[in-house]
Amino acid sequence: MNQQASVFHLGLNPDMLKGATLAIIPGDPQRVERIASLLDEPELLASQREFTSYLGKLDGTPVVVCSTGIGGPSTSIAVEELAQLGIRTFLRVGTTGAIQPHINVGDVIVTTASVRLDGASSHFAPMQFPAVADFSCMQALNSAALDANATCHVGVTASSDTFYPGQERYDTVSGRVVKAFQGSMEEWQAMGVLNFEMESATLFTMCASQGLKAGCVAGVIVNRTQQEIPDESLMKNTEHQAVNIVVEAARKMLG
Ligand SMILES: O=P(O)(O)O[C@H]1O[C@H](CO)[C@@H](O)[C@H]1O
Ligand SMILES: O=c1cc[nH]c(=O)[nH]1
16 A cells, blocks of 8 residues: 555555455456446546446445456555455456357356456466366356346356467467467367356456355457457447346345
């Protein structure tokens, strides 16, 4: 904490959180206001770098919404500093690329555990430690998805530091992917991995290894077996569905 008792990056101090213990954490700062609008009495707290935060209430209980930015390093900062401020449960809501043919754009995925294709998680626990979601968070997210009549897939996610090589994308300047990732998507598919995203490995490892709870729901905006570029209008609807689900899951966690 600095001299004003604010944490280093988020621009928040303990008084501002009013005792909140649960945070909803999207990657995109622009998603924060939309999530906060579904809470009672939403109030902008701070906006610094990739970290925009709001406080709101669900059935009278304070809830924080704070963006993590893209990837493990910034996610680790957001989660660390929110935990310093008293947050104990983290519900990530993101967008994702599915890699199994039966998953459609518009579906949602609740992650049970993540393949640790990130670097930040190894700063919290050795690679033998699983990046596993908290069971009660998974249950709340799955139940909220069913209540919303969403098509929900529950399973393992590959969570990568990079959007391009780590997710075996060849539509890059060089057109190359390093050998370590060539053929990796096919291998994950064969192992039943559902999707790619970029934060859950760090989030789950740091939470599971430090007595914190974490869950992750993501809206499917592309299916990598069909297309690389998302349809903008479908993307917004998918994102909104995932947002509605995470807010209702938060309500269940607090109830
Ligand atoms: O939509 P968000 O939450 O940012 O999540 C996904 O989108 C970003 C990549 O486009 C990565 O952060 C990935 O995890
Ligand atoms: O393919 C995708 C889509 C969203 N986010 C990712 O990390 N990958």
